Amino acid sequence: MKSKMKKIGILTSGGDAPGMNAAVRAIVRTALSNNIKPIGINRGFRGIYEKDFVPLSSRNVANLIKAGGTFLETSRFPELKDEKVCKDVADIIKKENFDSVFIIGGNGSLRGANALSKFGANTIVLPGSIDNDIPGTEMSIGVDTALNTILYAVDRIKDTASSHERTFLIEVMGRGSGYLALMACIATGADYVIIPEFPINIDEIISMTQMRKKEHKKNTIIIVAEGAIHVEELEKKLKKKIPWEIRKTILGHIQRGGSPTAYDRVLATRLGRESVEQYLMGNANVLIGYSGTTYKITPISQVVNMVKPAPANDIKTVRYMST
Ligand code: F6P
Numbered sequence: 001m002k003s004k005m006k007k008i009g010i011l012t013s014g015g016d017a018p019g020m021n022a023a024v025r026a027i028v029r030t031a032l033s034n035n036i037k038p039i040g041i042n043r044g045f046r047g048i049y050e051k052d053f054v055p056l057s058s059r060n061v062a063n064l065i066k067a068g069g070t071f072l073e074t075s076r077f078p079e080l081k082d083e084k085v086c087k088d089v090a091d092i093i094k095k096e097n098f099d100s101v102f103i104i105g106g107n108g109s110l111r112g113a114n115a116l117s118k119f120g121a122n123t124i125v126l127p128g129s130i131d132n133d134i135p136g137t138e139m140s141i142g143v144d145t146a147l148n149t150i151l152y153a154v155d156r157i158k159d160t161a162s163s164h165e166r167t168f169l170i171e172v173m174g175r176g177s178g179y180l181a182l183m184a185c186i187a188t189g190a191d192y193v194i195i196p197e198f199p200i201n202i203d204e205i206i207s208m209t210q211m212r213k214k215e216h217k218k219n220t221i222i223i224v225a226e227g228a229i230h231v232e233e234l235e236k237k238l239k240k241k242i243p244w245e246i247r248k249t250i251l252g253h254i255q256r257g258g259s260p261t262a263y264d265r266v267l268a269t270r271l272g273r274e275s276v277e278q279y280l281m282g283n284a285n286v287l288i289g290y291s292g293t294t295y296k297i298t299p300i301s302q303v304v305n306m307v308k309p310a311p312a313n314d315i316k317t318v319r320y321m322s323t
Pocket residue numbers: 015106129130131173174175226256
């Protein structure tokens with residue numbers, strides 16, 4: 001008797017991240033090579049609820065390795081927190097005969113996958129978020145590209161800041177994590193970083209800025225993680241003691257766009273391939289992470305309530321470099 005062809009669903013969820021397309025491409029091509037039928041699910045978990053499915057072939061994912069955004073589109077679907085909706089979504093997964101749904105997304109996606117597993121639906125999560133706040137992996141898909149976009153912008157702001165001897169506050173994304181801000185500060189040689197993992201010391205920022213002015217330093221660049229304080233509020237606090245003009249820039253959603261870097265393309269492709277192999281080995285409800293040179297396979301239930309703070313030691317790196 002001919003055995004039934006296995007079928008998997010693939011979706012991207014939460015904030016898009018560069019490299020999500022490369023991950024979908026890798027899942028589709030690895031699945032097809034192993035006689036598994038890949039079905040795209042449009043607009044994240046919402047697409048399951050609305051049965052918005054599209055069969056994917058190798059040709060459908062051609063050239064996607066270099067494309068920014070996510071061609072399957074994404075959404076936030078807070079309705080999944082409702083038990084009834086969650087059960088309905090899990091029932092659709094089972095009725096449609098998806099052996100597993102492959103989800104590329106961040107912490108919200110992990111929570112969604114964990115909730116679905118309680119109603120008997122199988123999922124596999126690949127970490128995709130520019131914030132690098134997903135536990136169980138050293139790097140998430142999209143982080144490297146976002147960081148390079150930030151460097152591109154900060155380097156240019158430094159040029160104009162130096163021309164006017166100005167003080168700049170630059171706000172970067174990251175939600176509750178200071179990872180992007182911290183790495184951007186190190187990589188651009190900025191002078192100070194404010195991240196949610198450490199208490200804000202306004203007096204220290206003021207004296208550092210005053211000292212640099214006194215010494216006629218060409219610029220003062222302060223990188224601010226959005227999760228710590230917003231630049232408008234920070235400016236108000238600094239203005240009380242700093243008489244000269246302060247300029248501020250919010251980099252915003254530019255950080256999420258663009259063609260993925262080589263690092264993100266390779267990471268996404270590796271995680272995509274590994275995720276299908278893990279599925280073939282019978283693994284379900286796991287996060288496929290990568291650390292050093294090895295894959296890290298962790299049950300979703302183990303990581304779903306963990307937090308991943310930015311590396312504390314790097315605050316010291318910033319201090320030593322900005323003397
Ligand atoms: O999680 C990714 C992220 O870009 C965060 O850094 C940011 O806080 C958030 O998404 C913005 O979300 P939205 O695009 O829904 O405004």
